[in-house]
Amino acid sequence: MTQPPIQGAPIVVHSLVRHFGSGDNLVAAVDGVDLVVEQGEIFGFLGPNGAGKSTIVRMLTTLLKPTTGHALVAGYDIVKQADLVRRSIGVALQDSAIDPLMTGTELLELQAVLYGIPRAKMHARASTLLERVGLTAAANRRVITYSGGMRRRLDLALSLIHEPTVLFLDEPTTGLDPMSRLALWEEVRRLNREGTTVFLTTQYLEEADQLADRVAIIDHGRIVRQGVPKELKAKVGAPTLVINVSAPQQDLAKSVLARFGEMRPTDEGSLAVGLIAGATGVAEVVRALDEAQIDLHHLELNEPSLDDVFAEATGHRLEGATPTAEQTVK
């Protein structure tokens, strides 16, 4: 259960690169990433599927070797001191990798042994964690009988067995129903209040917005924006006005909107403009559309979001940024 170093930032990544394949099939999944996660932060790593989030997490958790570059986690080099990194971090990977034939208690006790926790403390630690994640009643049931939310909570408990100083959560709420998602967020906040540094990957904007002190936005293996969510959103500037009009009137509506600000990418069938005048300019836009005899089906004004930050940085929207009914399973 050795932990010390750390000193300085718990996660320091410098020019990290990971290639897959070779020759014509060479893919740079991570293409020169630099980042620093400070002590006690919840750091959100936001990006679409395939952007490189999980590849970075796998490298930082010693499951994958970088092609080039280096990183320190908890003060240890991820390649040269992999074993010490493993002893210092907690990891909950994307698909909660839990043996369905074991019970919650059995898995926690196995995990305790893997991390060298003495037998005398093992049972108490397992009980405490089961209680903490609300699984005491299900502790002696096989995991195969657990719901998706229960599995995620058990996964989180497993990652905490050795009281890690740095916790990696790779898309912890993907596929969860809203209630389970909220419960997990609360638990992450609680852990963070207790001093755990959290590195959280997500494809959900709301999750990053709600939880993260700072975020990095990644696309095609590169970090395109990094900073405090509020500041990033402020830099995007104007709020976005989104309207829906009938298809034949789209071009005319677009020309009207363009007079009020810069057009922004949005869903198909909608038009979006960054309102230079801010919220006070809405009335004027409505008047202009009315004068142009455009039949307005729907209108909404959105304050800048991380999706706007993403769109501004990449030129496209973050697909699947909000969980859909199909993605949500109990």
Place this chain on the structure above:
Amino acid sequence: MTTSVLSAPQQHKTRDGLRQTYALSKRSTLEIFRQPALIAPSLIFPLFFAALGASSFGRTVGKVDGLKDVSSFLEFSLASTIAQGVLFGSTTGGTALATDIQNGFMDRLLASPSTRVGILIGRLAGGSVFGALQSIFFIIALYPFGVRIQGGIIAVLIMVLSGALIAMSLGGFMTAMALKTGSPEAVQGAFPLIFISLFFSSAFFPRESMSGAYKTIADYNPLSYLVEGLRVLTLQGLTTQSMAQALLIPVAIGVGSFALSLRQLSNRLAQL
């Protein structure tokens, strides 16, 4: 007072490693017994083959070379029944490891400070315990039909230990396959190859009754000598050679298969 050659941190590491290996072994053992559908075929089919063989070839007893001093074909079949059952069962460890790789549980193990050798031994241990229990099961199941072990209780213990060793040694090949492919289907697909090697041995018929290429293959097949060791323990009693054949052949195969598994594991980790 004795002093250890290991320094304190090394002792700590060794103790943790042994504890991890034991915990992983316990897990793999529990897993096997929690899947009755997985273990039932490896108990039923060998008994079915033994019954089929006894009814089909029972009349050859006392007439054919290699069966002249045998009192019943079932007694002759006990060794092959054990070998068959353990062969069936040996796929479970490899398949389970491939499933661990596929569903990410292996990543959980690799992301922890657990020993890599412990992960492999832990995986094989479940199959080994099952192999021992299978041997006991077959000895008990055939007892009411007149099958007796001439070597007595020591021979029974050797046969049980041999069952455990066979499971571990052949399980090593399945584990290597699992690490190479990461696919449970591929591991199960490789099983017939091992089973065929049992058919091309003296498991079902004595080598004395064979001829041609079939005999040549059986002569070179280490499984022939393994089964014959078990057979002598059943039919004739304890001999140094039979004990050595029953125990050392699976150990030798196991050393090779475990080395192959370790190599595949290091290849897999190097590719990461």
